Amino acid sequence: xxxxxxxxxxxxxxxxxxxxxxxxxxxxxxxxxxxxxxxxxxxxxxxxxxxxxxxxxxxxxxxxxxxxxxxxxxxxxxxxxxxxxxxxxxxxxxxxxxxxxxxxxxx
Numbered sequence: 001x002x003x004x005x006x007x008x009x010x011x012x013x014x015x016x017x018x019x020x021x022x023x024x025x026x027x028x029x030x031x032x033x034x035x036x037x038x039x040x041x042x043x044x045x046x047x048x049x050x051x052x053x054x055x056x057x058x059x060x061x062x063x064x065x066x067x068x069x070x071x072x073x074x075x076x077x078x079x080x081x082x083x084x085x086x087x088x089x090x091x092x093x094x095x096x097x098x099x100x101x102x103x104x105x106x107x
Contacts, residue, residue, distance in 0.1 A: 011070035017041035065098035
């Protein structure tokens, strides 16, 4: 369970950090927004190193599904745009792929 909690916290940190750049460039917010945004991106990168795996690439690939789910939730909660059926189907497909990557026994 800790692995998934770290994935979700990392996803929030990554999305918040990236959104600070979006806010500065696209929404014309203060450049000072990049200070917490950059710290958030550092936190994201650090958190992924705490997840045990022999290969970083496998963790990054599995994390992708959590990131996609979290991005759609961000769009819904922060940007007030609810997901449509294709967003939901895409999330389910990603979770299937992440489950295969994380849980299938290796030979």
